[in-house]
Amino acid sequence: MRNAVLKHSLLLAIFVLLGNVVFSQILNPVKWSFSVDRVSDDEAILILKANIQKTWHLYGTAIPEGGPVATSFTFEPAKTKYKLIGKISEPKGKTAFDPNFEMNLKLIDKQANFKQKIRILTPEAFIIKGSVEFMCCDDSRCLPPTEEHFELKIDKKTGAAPGVVAIDTASTDTVHVAKTDSIPKVVEKPKKEEQKSGILWIFVLGFLGGLLALVTPCVFPMIPMTVSFFLRGKKSKKQGITDALFYGISIMIVYVVLGLGITVIFGANALNAMSTNPIFNVLFFLLLVIFAISFFGVFELQMPAKWTNALDSKADKTSGFISIFFMAFTLVLVSFSCTGPIIGTLLVEAAVSGKTLSPLVGMTGFSLALAIPFTLFAVFPSWLKSMPKSGGWLNAIKVVLAFSLLAFALKFLSTADLVGQWHFLSRPLFISLWIVIFSLMGMYLLGKIKFSHDSDMPHLPVGRLFLSIAVFTFVVYMIPGLWGAPLKFISSFLPPMTTQDFVLTEGGGSYPSEELPAGKNVSKGVHGLIMFHDYKEGLAYAKEKGKPVFLDFTGLGCVNCKKMEADVWSDSRVLNILRKDYVIISLYIDDRTTLPESEQYVSKLGGREHKIKTIGNKWSDFQAEKFGVNSQPYYVLLDNEGKKLVEEAFSFSTDVDAFVKFLEAGKNKKK
16 A cells, blocks of 8 residues: 555656646746735725746837837726726836847836726725736747736725735736735835946947047048147146146047937937937938038038137137137037047947937047047157158048948938838848949949049059958858848848848749749748748648648747848758748747637636637647747647657757758658
8 A cells, every 4th residue: 555655656746747847848937916005095006016037028018010019908997986097107127229129129127017096986896807918038039928817806995995905926816805904015126227238338339439530531630730739839748748638638528528418408218219210210311321422522511610710719819728628629520520420320329229328428438539649649749750641541531431321321221111111121122232332332442433532543552452352352242142141240230031032042043933822821931931820721731742841930029030040041951951841830929910709719728718819829829738838939840740750849049050950850750
C-alpha cells in the first residue's frame, strides 16, 4: 500500500512538473488588479492597476495609426447606476522612438495605475463590469493583444467610506470585499532617471555635428579672423588666455541657451509628437531641401544684416568680457547658413529620443566641438601657420554636404509617408533616389560636375579620388536593393520591406510571376513569397500539392518577426527552400479585423472564459491551445495533415545556418 502511494505521488509530481514545463511557455508578464476608492457617497474612483514584469512594458492609451495596440478600457453602460466623469487617467510613462514602428510611442513599465472617476447615481449596491485590452512587449518580442475582464462592486450608500472592492487577476476571478475601516492610498512610484546611454549618444552626435560645422565655408575662415581680434592691442599672455577661454565659453553659452529655450518652450514631449507628425516631417524635408539648394550655390541664406552689423558694432564699441561675448554671438549669426541644417537635424534627433534634456545636451556637444578650436587658436596663434588655407576645398565640402542633406531629407519624407499611410515612397523608389544622389556626388568629386562657386581643378587630388571610390562603392552596394536585397548596413533609413515591389530570384525571374492560388486568404507577402493567412485553407492547399507546411505565427507589430524576415528569410538558401518546398501559412496574432458573429466564440483556455472576437484573437488562442506558446515569432513545421514534422519549433534567432537546418530537417522528415 505504501509503495502504491509513493508510486502515485511520484507520478503526480512528474505530471505537475511536465505541466509547468508546457505551460511555462505561455507568457503572462502583466498581472492586473482592480479596486474601488469610494471618495464620497456620490463619487468613486476605479483603480485599474497593472504590475508588469521587468523588461516588459505596456503602451499608452493614445497610439498613432500604424502602431501597436493601445491600452484601452471598456465599461458596460448602466445609465441609472453610474456615469463616467472625464477620461481615464494614465501613468506618465516615457515616450521613446520605436524604429520598428517608425514612430514615437508611450511606454509604461513596472507598475501602472489607471484611474477612472465615476458619479454614483443610485443608493443601491451594484456591479460595474468592463474589460481592458492591452499589448505588451519587451526588447525581443511582442505578445498578442490580450483582453482582461473585471467586475467591481459598489456598495450601498452608508454616509461613510465602505472600504475597497478589489479583484486581483493574478490569483482569482472572484470579487473580494476588503473589510477595512480606511481606504489604502495608491502611491505611484516616482519615475526613474532616463537611461544615460541615449543622452550620451545625443552628446556624441552633437559633438560630431560641431566638428562637421568647423570645416564649412561659413565657419572655417572665421578662425583667423577671431585670432586677429584677440591679437588687437597689447595684452599680457595671461590676459590673452583668459579672453580666449571666455570666448569659447561664450560660444557654448549661446548654443546651450538655444537648446534650453527649445526645451522650455516646447518640451521634449511636444518635440516628440512633432517628430512623428506627417506635416512636420514634410516641412522639415522641404527645409533640408532648401538648405541643400543654398549649399549648391543658388542663393545664400543669411541672418538679417542688421543683426550681425549691430552685434559687430557692439563688439567694437564695448571692451572686456562684454565685447568678447558679442564677438561670439556674431560668430553664431554669421555661420548660421552652414550650421543651421546641422543644428536643425540635431534638434530633431534630440526630439526623437524622447528625453527632456536631449536638446540641451545635444547643443552642449555641438558648441563644445565648435568652441575648442577657436579657443586653442586664440591661445596659441602660432598654430595658424600649420592650418590649411581657405580655398576651393571648403566649397567642395559644402557641396558634398548639400548632396548628403538631400539624401537625409528623404528619410523625413519616408517617415511622413509611413505615418500618414500615403503609400507613394516605396522602398525601390527610395533606393533609386539615393543611387542617383550619391552617383552625382561621386561625379562631382571626380570633377565631372561643377557648380557656380567651384574653383578650377587642374588635377584630381588624391583625397577626392579615394572619397569618390567610397561613394561609388556605396552606390554599387545599393543596386541589389532594387530587387529586394536587405541592405542591412542602411536598413534603418529605408522604408520597410513590405513596400518592396518585387524580389528577384536566383533564376533571374521574380516572385510576382508566380500565380496566386485560388482563395480569399492568400497573398504575396514579404520577399514576394506566397502566404496563406487561414490555417485550414493553407492546410488544404498543402495537401493538394503534397507539400509540408511552414506555419508562421507573426504579427503586424512584431519587432523580431520583421527582423527575422529582413535578416534570415532574405538569405537565398532560406528563400529557395520556402518558395519551392513549403506551403507558408502566416497567422497574424494582432490582426484586429472583427470576425463574423457566427465565427466568434468563447475560449476557456487557462481556466478563464474570454470571447474571441477578432482574427488576431482567434490565431493567438489557436497558438496557445495547440502549441502551448503565445510569443512571436514562432515557426512550426507540419505535414499536410497538421502533425509536427520536427518536434522542436524555431523561435527568434538570426542564425541563418540554424534556420536552414531547421527547414531541411522538415523536408527530410517529409520525404
